[in-house]
Amino acid sequence: MFGESFRRLCTAAPGKLLIGTILLAMTFLCPALAQRNMVFTQFAAGEGLSCDQFYTNQGSSAVTATVSFFDGAGAPLTVTSNLGTAASYTFDLALGETKVIRFPATGLLKTGYVVISTPQHSSVPATQIFRYELAGSVLFEIGAPQQEAGRSFNFPAEVRLSSRTSTGIALAYPTFGNSAAAPLKAIVNLIRSDGVLQRVKVIDLEPGEYSSLYLHESGLFPGLDDFTGSVLITGLADFSAMGVRQDKNGVGSLAVSTGPVLGPFLLAGSPVNEVEPNSELLDAQVIMRDTLINGVMDKEGGVDYLRFAGKHGDMVSFVATFEGMQGTIRPAIFLQSEDETRIASSESTRLMDTDQAYLQAALPADGIYYALVYTEYGYGPYRLHARVPTNTGPPPLPPPPILKSLGPLKAMPGSAFRMVIMGRDLQQVAQTSFTPEPINSAGRGNGLPAADRPTEGGITAQIVVSEYRYLEAMVNIPAVIASGVYRVITTRAGRMSNGLDFEVLPAGGPAFSLDGVWTGKTSEGHAINFRVAGGKLTDIHFPADIYGCGTQTHDATGLQANVATTIEYGSVGGGLVATFFGTFDSDKTASGWLKMTKSGCTGVGIATWTATRP
Structure with a gap:
């Protein structure tokens, strides 16, 4: 042919x-x-x-x-x-x-x-x-x-098989020395001459790989004929694209333009207004189908969240137009999964003296996703054209809390203390429970028969602070309770977190000496140490990362604080407020939490810790 x-x-x-x-x-x-x-x-x-x-x-x-x-x-x-x-x-x-x-x-x-x-x-x-x-x-x-190399290319295309005219595309995915380059999904959009998106195909490319096909071949759009229009190819990493036209025996390369063709992705009809508040993940506005949204960015550096559900391979696209905003505009759109893994980001696309941001992606898995509209500079009204899968089921729920560490890790029956749990998406958590665990193959658990294991295990926890990356709860352990491992789980908006182990020690255990130098690390990776002599805390050193001020360190010597089954230390001075708390699991191990604030700093330094003694 x-x-x-x-x-x-x-x-x-x-x-x-x-x-x-x-x-x-x-x-x-x-x-x-x-x-x-x-x-x-x-x-x-x-x-x-x-x-x-x-x-x-x-x-x-x-x-x-x-x-x-x-x-x-x-x-x-x-x-x-x-x-x-x-x-x-x-x-x-x-x-x-x-x-x-x-x-x-x-x-x-x-x-x-x-x-x-x-x-x-x-x-x-x-x-x-x-x-x-x-x-x-x-x-x-x-x-x-x-x-x-770039992330979007377009060029004219024509297929007339009766006159032996066709268009071929070539894609290359060079790594430029990046050994961590991930596979690329290049999205090939076939756009008719009237600006309507006709068909879409994803081409998978491994790092360093290339692909070359005619538009009408089986790897792209089999059966395509009598077509005139353009091709838009987008990807989530830098790649290269080329168009080739064949007319009978003649071959020539096509002029390739960078940037997207926005028209096929714009939505018509009446827009809906954004639902405030929507500047936090938990407050994301839910969309269930293609939606045209009138939004307002009320400050520079502002962000608006959208939440939607999709399945593996579903195509999504977002076009944000920012005409009428004040100041120099640097808009962007980000796509992330429920666990806040960044999937894709747009680059500003400047067309006809307006500021737009465009993003197209194929969803990598079934699940809940978030689109973020962001402006580094500029504020004012914008319009978002969001094309997402139609969802006929219930609205997607906010993400579950994620627990990463807690302190202390162990405590005695009859004790009451403040526990710190570190993690993610912990704001607005409504409940923290301690569920008894059966004895597992490693011999850990509390050994209660299933019929006798209460839902809460008798341990109560009252949440007193609930922030994005940590929560604090007042924990009370009954004097009479089965010793062993309990599973700590938090719940918010009907979604349950993962679980972390907490152990209730046997009642009336043997007394032991705590004297010596204890060393360990925090959940942030910082080294800590403290000294116990004659049953008293004498020296202590611990750092914490405070947002806005970086790592701050507290050191104290010459102390005479009593130490028993717990260690409790607090200091106020020089604009710094420091608290250090923990429990001794044995004469060799201890765990707990620390907290630090400093005048002039906007955040709180807080972490869990573990320590051992030689």
């Missing part, structure tokens, strides 16, 4: 040239590397295909460039050119000089990719030109100008 030479190259087996992926991606690496790196994501020469590479020094000083060749597995690839046979070339570029590297069409076809390294602040654009010759006839010649 199409020119056989191009068809052969476009459908070659792995290791052969995919001419549709001839493109150049350019990016900056970490400034610490002190160099600028460009990449030819596809290199090929041999078996009738020649390649010419052009490098021009546009800058105001001479530069040294290194061009390295790699095969598809990342190993050095030995190539032959007018510069010799090697896996890399290093050459100098004088002011305004252009270096041409020519790779002949003779020999076996070699494919791979190329990394071009120059000084960080240099300007050395590069271009590849491929020429395919068969039986003395040039069948096509195609060039690929440099292209900066």
